[in-house]
Amino acid sequence: MLAAAATLSPASAQNRFWLINQSGQTIESAFVSPSRLDNWGPDILGQSMLGAGQQVHVTPQATDCVLDIRVRYQGGREETKMQVNACSLTRVVFSGGGGAGASIRGSGARATTRVAGDPSFSFVNRSGSVIRELYVSLNTDRSWGRDRLGEQVLEPGYDRWIELPAGRSCAVDVKIVYMNGREQERRGLETCSRSEIVWR
Structure with a gap:
């Protein structure tokens, strides 16, 4: 070392x-x-x-x-x-x-106050596996949009702040891709009344 x-x-x-x-x-x-x-x-x-x-x-x-x-x-x-x-x-x-190879420590910039109808949240990786790609979109959107991790990866136990537009929808869809290429999706998650989603 x-x-x-x-x-x-x-x-x-x-x-x-x-x-x-x-x-x-x-x-x-x-x-x-x-x-x-x-x-x-x-x-x-x-x-x-x-x-x-x-x-x-x-x-x-x-x-x-x-x-x-x-x-x-x-x-x-x-x-x-x-x-x-x-x-x-x-x-x-x-x-x-x-x-990709940069491991995220925390969530970066977080909202200190939340307005009504704000679906932004902290995504916490408790899956036990490294996540290579993370996609989050409002359930009213027609596409997944950009990879929220960019050139980084999200290791088990770490989190990522997901910023979303307020006032449009409180239901979000989430798709993750592990390092081995395996994908998982969860749709219609309500996030306006919660500050984080824990992925297991």
Whole structure:
């Protein structure tokens, strides 16, 4: 287990994360940069390398939450994750395929007060399995819409705040996709009178 060299400060503590190598290959260099910059900066591994199954704790020098992360494997192949919100996750996983790999810590922005007819809620994963995709729509909508997790995944025990428009419907449909591709759906869930849905 490695620790990336970086200056600690209270302002930057919120964007710290574990960079985890689950690619089956050795990572020879890694770069973390604020998404607003064009320069990748120095290799955070320095003279070290990150073997398969190893992880390194990263404390970015910048205080930005939104980061770009790039790793270079032995042999020269690169994998990049763009615009990762490091303030809302604890781990970023590189699997060698460039797919989803950021694990969500919490719900992000939550509504502090709820107006009548607001169907927004916190989705809590108690299924015991990692959720790869999460779709939520009002039951009056004709499509599922976007994946609420984006490039991230939702691990067991973690939650995601789902923001929905108020005043249209209190019934929502939910579809999830696990890492193995298995899907589950629940339709017509009433959420205006509850603050969370626990998925088991």
